[in-house]
Amino acid sequence: xxxxxxxxxxxxxxxxxxxxxxxxxxxxxxxxxxxxxxxxxxxxxxxxxxxxxxxxxxxxxxxxxxxxxxxxxxxxxxxxxxxxxxxxxxxxxxxxxxxxxxxxxxxxxxxxxxxxxxxxxxxxxxxxxxxxxxxxxxxxxxxxxxxxxxxxxxxxxxxxxxxxxxxxxxxxxxxxxxxxxxxxxxxxxxxxxxxxxxxxxxxxxxxxxxxxxxxxxxxxxxxxxxxxxxxxxxxxxxxxxxxxxxxxxxxxxxxxxxxxxxxxxxxxxxxxxxxxxxxxxxxxxxxxxxxxxxxxxxxxxxxxxxxxxxxxxxxxxxxxxxxxxxxxxxxxxxxxxxxxxxxxxxxxxxxxxxxxxxxxxxxxxxxxxxxxxxxxxxxxxxxxxxxxxxxxxxxxxxxxxxxxxxxxxxxxxxxxxxxxxxxxxxxxxxxxxxxxxxxx
Amino acid sequence: xxxxxxxxxxxxxxxxxxxxxxxxxxxxxxxxxxxxxxxxxxxxxxxxxxxxxxxxxxxxxxxxxxxxxxxxxxxxxxxxxxxxxxxxxxxxxxxxxxxxxxxxxxxxxxxxxxxxxxxxxxxxxxxxxxxxxxxxxxxxxxxxxxxxxxxxxxxxxxxxxxxxxxxxxxxxxxxxxxxxxxxxxxxxxxxxxxxxxxxxxxxxxxxxxxxxxxxxxxxxxxxxxxxxxxxxxxxxxxxxxxxxxxxxxxxxxxxxxxxxxxxxxxxxxxxxxxxxxxxxxxxxxxxxxxxxxxxxxxxxxxxxxxxxxxxxxxxxxxxxxxxxxxxxxxxxxxxxxxxxxxxxxxxxxxxxxxxxxxxxxxxxxxxxxxxxxxxxxxxxxxxxxxxxxxxxxxxxxxxxxxxxxxxxxxxxxxxxxxxxxxxxxxxxxxxxxxxxxxxx
Numbered sequence: 111x112x113x114x115x116x117x118x119x120x121x122x123x124x125x126x127x128x129x130x131x132x133x134x135x136x137x138x139x140x141x142x143x144x145x146x147x148x149x150x151x152x153x154x155x156x157x158x159x160x161x162x163x164x165x166x167x168x169x170x171x172x173x174x175x176x177x178x179x180x181x182x183x184x185x186x187x188x189x190x191x192x193x194x195x196x197x198x199x200x201x202x203x204x205x206x207x208x209x210x211x212x213x214x215x216x217x218x219x220x221x222x223x224x225x226x227x228x229x230x231x232x233x234x235x236x237x238x239x240x241x242x243x244x245x246x247x248x249x250x251x252x253x254x255x256x257x258x259x260x261x262x263x264x265x266x267x268x269x270x271x272x273x274x275x276x277x278x279x280x281x282x283x284x285x286x287x288x289x290x291x292x293x294x295x296x297x298x299x300x301x302x303x304x305x306x307x308x309x310x311x312x313x314x315x316x317x318x319x320x321x322x323x324x325x326x327x328x329x330x331x332x333x334x335x336x337x338x339x340x341x342x343x344x345x346x347x348x349x350x351x352x353x354x355x356x357x358x359x360x361x362x363x364x365x366x367x368x369x370x371x372x373x374x375x376x377x378x379x380x381x382x383x384x385x386x387x388x389x390x391x392x393x394x395x396x397x398x399x400x401x402x403x404x405x406x407x408x409x410x411x412x413x414x415x416x417x418x419x420x421x422x423x424x425x426x427x428x429x430x431x432x433x434x435x436x437x438x439x440x441x442x443x444x445x446x447x448x449x450x451x452x453x454x455x456x457x458x459x460x461x462x463x464x465x466x467x468x469x470x471x472x473x474x475x476x477x478x479x480x481x482x483x484x485x486x487x488x489x490x491x492x493x494x495x496x497x498x499x500x501x502x503x504x505x506x507x508x509x510x511x512x513x514x515x516x517x518x519x520x521x522x523x524x525x526x527x528x529x530x531x532x533x534x535x536x537x538x539x540x541x542x543x544x545x546x547x548x549x550x
Numbered sequence: 551x552x553x554x555x556x557x558x559x560x561x562x563x564x565x566x567x568x569x570x571x572x573x574x575x576x577x578x579x580x581x582x583x584x585x586x587x588x589x590x591x592x593x594x595x596x597x598x599x600x601x602x603x604x605x606x607x608x609x610x611x612x613x614x615x616x617x618x619x620x621x622x623x624x625x626x627x628x629x630x631x632x633x634x635x636x637x638x639x640x641x642x643x644x645x646x647x648x649x650x651x652x653x654x655x656x657x658x659x660x661x662x663x664x665x666x667x668x669x670x671x672x673x674x675x676x677x678x679x680x681x682x683x684x685x686x687x688x689x690x691x692x693x694x695x696x697x698x699x700x701x702x703x704x705x706x707x708x709x710x711x712x713x714x715x716x717x718x719x720x721x722x723x724x725x726x727x728x729x730x731x732x733x734x735x736x737x738x739x740x741x742x743x744x745x746x747x748x749x750x751x752x753x754x755x756x757x758x759x760x761x762x763x764x765x766x767x768x769x770x771x772x773x774x775x776x777x778x779x780x781x782x783x784x785x786x787x788x789x790x791x792x793x794x795x796x797x798x799x800x801x802x803x804x805x806x807x808x809x810x811x812x813x814x815x816x817x818x819x820x821x822x823x824x825x826x827x828x829x830x831x832x833x834x835x836x837x838x839x840x841x842x843x844x845x846x847x848x849x850x851x852x853x854x855x856x857x858x859x860x861x862x863x864x865x866x867x868x869x870x871x872x873x874x875x876x877x878x879x880x881x882x883x884x885x886x887x888x889x890x891x892x893x894x895x896x897x898x899x900x901x902x903x904x905x906x907x908x909x910x911x912x913x914x915x916x917x918x919x920x921x922x923x924x925x926x927x928x929x930x931x932x933x934x935x936x937x938x939x940x941x942x943x944x945x946x947x948x949x950x951x952x953x954x955x956x957x958x959x960x961x962x963x964x965x966x967x968x969x970x971x972x973x974x975x976x977x978x979x980x981x982x983x984x985x986x987x988x989x990x
Contacts, residue, residue, distance in 0.1 A: 188970075219950065529628075
């Protein structure tokens with residue numbers, strides 16, 4: 111047997127559906143060849159010879175999935191938060207991204223970014239890079255070495271962008287994308303994802319060319335959708351025939367496929383979709399990456415996650431660094447609950463607030479399905495044959511009087527809730543991805 | 551000279567008004583007899599003999615002020631967050647608070663609470679205890695020993711509360727309050743604050759008696775105001791003659807004085823005040839403790855802080871543990887900015903969002919003025935004669951490529967913004983209160 115065959119003992123918890131958690135105190139989680147071989151109250155005899163790692167008293171949960179993060183924006187997270195989206199892009203995002211034309215700067219900045227991700231609560235990431243092919247390949251190399259599982263996109267943008275970042279033409283952008291795709295297939299844990307920045311920054315020719323590349327290489331797609339009302343109005347003017355922002359992506363063949371099963375596409379934000387756009391996402395299996403902290407920071411609004419879920423849209427969570435300031439998907443879970451309550455009370459509507467169980471599902475299985483649809487393994491659960499992505503949480507620092515002993519002992523479910531609200535990187539005792547221990 | 555005469559060198563920052571920060575890189579902050587003796591770009595000769603503590607490269611800011619925290623609720627912070635206010639009180643707050651009838655439980659729970667506050671970003675606290683006199687005095691003793699500066703209230707509640715917590719009658723509640731006040735004047739850094747829980751849990755007789763105690767002992771007052779729409783409706787029925795929730799407190803003489811200067815009163819939440827209530831608060835100098843995280847967690851809403859400020863209501867920030875999950879006033883600052891943006895965009899109104907400068911003022915000087923009005927010293931600033939309450943922040947762990955060197959060096963203002971959004975207790979290198987180093 112190989113090194114990635116072992117057993118973990120601890121207080122184990124994972125989602126079995128959008129609304130249900132399975133918890134097993136002091137149980138055994140078995141890893142065979144990098145995949146879960148199940149969770150057992152007693153260790154079965156056939157695994158008795160495997161190395162046993164003792165995490166008794168600690169929480170063991172699936173690794174968290176970040177469906178939307180901008181790698182080059184890590185350098186200015188937590189800055190410019192008094193601005194709105196378009197001002198903030200001009201003053202912070204675009205100038206910083208332009209620096210990644212310099213491969214030495216990229217090595218330094220992406221090195222810090224990768225080290226940060228290793229220490230974070232997340233095990234999988236769908237990542238925006240920049241337009242620059244060498245820096246994007248370097249980022250992929252660093253992430254591959256980290257052991258994390260990632261989808262990374264070289265960004266396309268050929269209009270409505272500053273000279274320092276704008277690609278010269280649709281043709282040159284597409285040529286650079288082919289060059290990148292040709293060099294990007296050497297990694298095992300990091301795969302390319304097509305990344306038109308968003309419709310306002312991509313010409314029709316570029317979008318059509320990317321739609322053709324998607325079919326040719328059978329690639330997943332990420333972009334931004336309906337984040338901000340003035341942005342939506344802009345897209346309406348840019349693509350008057352499409353009828354909606356989402357339909358514009360569809361018309362360029364960058365919005366899933368004709369069936370809910372095919373053509374993995376993830377759209378960040380979806381704060382202001384109308385009913386038609388929601389129905390289109392559901393019909394074509396387009397994922398929404400809900401980024402609640404970013405949507406507050408950039409004065410975007412609160413995404414109608416309950417409506418998306420009821421309509422059958424697949425939903426996961428995103429940190430959206432640096433629109434969001436925290437990279438933790440725990441924080442995204444807590445924020446998702448909080449803003450769903452504000453949405454309900456301020457808009458006086460009947461949408462029920464999201465629950466802990468629901469946001470935990472979204473941050474594990476919900477985002478994990480996007481990796482599965484993209485052919486990168488199942489993740490987000492401890493059911494057999496899921497990739498062994500696991501967090502070990504030492505929540506003892508969050509404790510208060512009597513929390514381990516009757517009558518005040520907390521359930522695993524309550525310890526999970528408290529970790530979602532109060533945990534930080536310091537509470538992560540260990541992190542495994544595909545059975546490998548990630549050490550930062 | 552005494553031990554609390556010394557000099558600190560670092561990157562110093564404080565609020566000079568609601569909208570302005572003063573920043574002085576690599577400057578000298580002088581402490582004489584526990585008070586600020588000013589900030590200097592070069593150290594004046596007359597202070598050259600004082601011990602110099604070298605915090606170069608670190609941020610030095612005033613200690614943060616938490617205007618609203620429930621000490622007994624610390625034990626269940628981050629739990630029950632899927633509930634609304636009244637359910638959560640019944641299932642979590644009241645049963646936990648009832649445990650403080652047991653002084654041994656109180657010693658354990660308040661011991662952990664006090665240790666946590668010592669490690670936190672805050673130096674001053676306005677604290678709810680429980681109805682229990684011995685446990686409340688014990689909490690005051692523990693806080694006094696900690697070196698933190700606090701106002702602590704024995705809670706009054708004689709109706710609409712579970713049997714395990716409800717006081718038998720207005721008379722017995724008032725008698726217990728007198729007993730507590732008699733024993734509570736032995737501390738130097740911890741002072742009593744009258745604490746009717748909120749109008750629904752206090753009979754008219756009790757409220758009138760507390761109003762009389764307030765005048766007799768010249769005491770500050772804390773309570774809750776207009777947190778939740780069903781609560782407001784309830785108060786309207788309980789006090790039909792008053793006209794508003796705030797006016798009901800006024801009618802019991804527990805809502806400031808006839809001038810904006812006198813009778814310090816702080817009211818937590820103020821999420822749904824009408825124009826009359828806002829005007830009444832301004833006229834009588836009643837403080838609002840804005841608790842944005844709690845107001846989201848408990849589905850209360852978003853307080854109209856901009857309107858309160860424009861009307862002249864004094865405003866500070868509160869963690870509202872355990873309605874809020876984080877005890878950090880940094881988090882309250884970030885949340886205050888974020889929810890002010892959501893309020894604007896969701897309610898489509900013209901109230902400008904709060905800025906970093908504004909929330910930093912609210913979390914330092916804004917709350918600090920309540921201590922000053924209560925005769926507990928000036929705090930929240932480094933101007934001369936303010937109490938020397940200071941945080942030393944090591945923000946190097948928040949750094950990214952080139953942050954200390956041109957052309958990527960961050961300003962002190964930007965480092966402060968990043969600390970507000972990303973800092974946690976681990977970034978606090980040291981904390982001083984009234985010139986004393988607090989060590990946890």
